[in-house]
Amino acid sequence: MNAVAWTRLAVIAAFVALVEALCRFGIIKPITLIAPSAMVASLVHLLGQADVRADLLFTLVNVVVTVAISIAGGFAIGVLLHRFTRARRVVSPLLAASYAVPMFVFYPLMIVLFGLGRWSLIAIGVMLGIIGMIVNTIDGLDRIPRVYTKMAAMQRMSPLATTFLVVLPAATPHLVTGVKLAVTYSITGVIAGEFILSVAGLGRHIALAYNDLDNTAMYGLLLLLLLVTTLVNVSIHAWEQRMHRVWGRA
Amino acid sequence: MLTMNRNEALTATGVGHEFRDRNGRTVRALDGIDFSLTRGDFFSVIGPSGCGKSTLLEIIAGLVAPTEGRVTFEDRPVNGTVPDGIGVVFQEDASFPWLTVWENVAFGLRRARVDAGEIERRVAYALRFMGLTEFAKAHPAQLSGGMRQRVCIARTLVQQPRLILLDEPFAALDQQTRLVMGDELLRLWRESGATVILITHSLDEAAMLSDRIGVMSGRPGRFIETLVTGHPRDRDSRILGDARCAELTAAMWSHLRDESLRAVEPASR
Numbered sequence: 001m002n003a004v005a006w007t008r009l010a011v012i013a014a015f016v017a018l019v020e021a022l023c024r025f026g027i028i029k030p031i032t033l034i035a036p037s038a039m040v041a042s043l044v045h046l047l048g049q050a051d052v053r054a055d056l057l058f059t060l061v062n063v064v065v066t067v068a069i070s071i072a073g074g075f076a077i078g079v080l081l082h083r084f085t086r087a088r089r090v091v092s093p094l095l096a097a098s099y100a101v102p103m104f105v106f107y108p109l110m111i112v113l114f115g116l117g118r119w120s121l122i123a124i125g126v127m128l129g130i131i132g133m134i135v136n137t138i139d140g141l142d143r144i145p146r147v148y149t150k151m152a153a154m155q156r157m158s159p160l161a162t163t164f165l166v167v168l169p170a171a172t173p174h175l176v177t178g179v180k181l182a183v184t185y186s187i188t189g190v191i192a193g194e195f196i197l198s199v200a201g202l203g204r205h206i207a208l209a210y211n212d213l214d215n216t217a218m219y220g221l222l223l224l225l226l227l228v229t230t231l232v233n234v235s236i237h238a239w240e241q242r243m244h245r246v247w248g249r250a
Numbered sequence: 251m252l253t254m255n256r257n258e259a260l261t262a263t264g265v266g267h268e269f270r271d272r273n274g275r276t277v278r279a280l281d282g283i284d285f286s287l288t289r290g291d292f293f294s295v296i297g298p299s300g301c302g303k304s305t306l307l308e309i310i311a312g313l314v315a316p317t318e319g320r321v322t323f324e325d326r327p328v329n330g331t332v333p334d335g336i337g338v339v340f341q342e343d344a345s346f347p348w349l350t351v352w353e354n355v356a357f358g359l360r361r362a363r364v365d366a367g368e369i370e371r372r373v374a375y376a377l378r379f380m381g382l383t384e385f386a387k388a389h390p391a392q393l394s395g396g397m398r399q400r401v402c403i404a405r406t407l408v409q410q411p412r413l414i415l416l417d418e419p420f421a422a423l424d425q426q427t428r429l430v431m432g433d434e435l436l437r438l439w440r441e442s443g444a445t446v447i448l449i450t451h452s453l454d455e456a457a458m459l460s461d462r463i464g465v466m467s468g469r470p471g472r473f474i475e476t477l478v479t480g481h482p483r484d485r486d487s488r489i490l491g492d493a494r495c496a497e498l499t500a501a502m503w504s505h506l507r508d509e510s511l512r513a514v515e516p517a518s519r
Binding site: 145147148150151153154155156157161165166169170172246247248 | 311337338342344347348358361362389391392
């Protein structure tokens, strides 16, 4: 780790220590926030409960399926829109405008269409996650230097070989950005959907704890959520950074 | 009907090319290009910006089909299909940033399913020839612009092309590096025995490197003069100090001045 990373870690540690002290000395009341050490204890306790583990599994499966559909679907749609210019001209303004649409207003519609289960959550997650993947796929394919495809033509490569050995690797930095956005928004969509209305999942468990004023359970679950999402994001970020270093874009 | 000379590497006969621009207007890029090269020739093409030099190179490479005329390479027609035995070095950096230098150089050989031992041997030779051996495991981003262009030349060299097409390969480099690269190119040309066509906008480069120089007119590009340099085969960049190079540069400029002015006139109005 470099000096910046150490400093960042120190800032986080100092902030956690400050919150711990404020909670322990009663400056922040437990009805507002519990001490970080209590959150960890709650998390350990909750992970021992079968219903929490079932909710965690439910959420993880939803997130994995949502991310997979967002990435694969976003990539396929991006490739098609890049290939068919007229369709792209029609769809591009809609994609740009979609960022301004609060997608959660469609969640009731998803429940009507898919029922109060896994698929309505996945649908709302995909609606959020797929846009970034489409936009970044188009962007990545746009930015491939023409000289790469000329180079492939000089090697007498087939269109398929050109796609897999030249076009896809060349577009990778943008695709990774798309993947990062797809993962982030998919997780947000699924958890928020569970929080609003669901039969299971971590989001639902947090909502129930919130309604019961059970701060210990709520903060324990929030900590779990924070740890999982941080781990995922740090992994993608490390992958992205490594690639940018290799490409000389850091 | 043309009779093929056994030593003839490339022939262009009545080559013309038209394309539609963004506004749908037909643009005539090339007109009545005729020339032939014998094996081992070093031929440079010089002309004002936008005269169709790169289009001509793409037609010769088989990347673009001419709308008129024909090109033959070793007596086989080139008509929008890339023939075996032609290698191109482009002006832009065409090294793949996701591959190491070694992988970049080996790329074409792996595609052609050349035996692994043979790949090792040829890549090692090409890296040594271009002074890149110690950078074999580096990625292009770790190299300077000149070294990246050497990677691209090595990638072409390793496939042992009989005709090497160079599209302003040193355009992005500083003058000193260009001269050094020019020396390396001459060495490569002598040792490989390949025929070379160099597209350049540098009069010095053309005067120093070539056996013959084709001077093109503004669009539609056609050859208005072909100069024979008379240089010995064993030459390097020090030849630039010779009076003959100065004569050649002056001769090229006398043809190009009016053409270049004509090419920039519409933009300055």
